[in-house]
Amino acid sequence: MASLNVGNLGEYLREQRRTAQLSLRQLADAAGVSNPYLSQIERGLRKPSAEVLQQVAKALRISAETLYVRAGILDEKEREELETRAVILADPSINERQKQVLLQIYDSFRKENAADAAAADTGTVPPSS
Incomplete structure (x- = not known):
């Protein structure tokens, strides 16, 4: 913090x-x-x-x-993630199942990008999808 x-x-x-x-x-x-x-x-x-x-x-x-x-309670990246989630959850044009699927996809992309960034920092090659 x-x-x-x-x-x-x-x-x-x-x-x-x-x-x-x-x-x-x-x-x-x-x-x-x-x-x-x-x-x-x-x-x-x-x-x-x-x-x-x-x-x-x-x-x-x-x-x-x-x-x-x-x-200083929250960093900018955390704020962006929370706001993205809030926008998805507040969207009245999609149903609850669709919201959950979108959040799962969002989480998988964030994890994949974090793994790629970590691999780039260590100089290793990330596994291909």
Whole structure:
């Protein structure tokens, strides 16, 4: 787990809050956190938990994973994987069986690519499919 970069997180939260045209008090109320606590997060003085970040993200209508990356809780690759999975699972035009099949294919491609990358790092030739 990466170390928290709360200054960057706070600046980002303030920018998102202003873009949403919310006051600090309005966002604090919507997220269910105290106004002073949210102010301290924005100023980089507090390290919020993943739960608080999730509440704030929901109130701002942004991805919680984006906040996790900004806070150093999640790395960019993990966020991308989670978002890909979420998009597949949220797609109303495909049924549950199709979603599961897509996720299995996605996982197999990720494993194959990881094996290829590991082989390239060690200079070995990966097994052909």
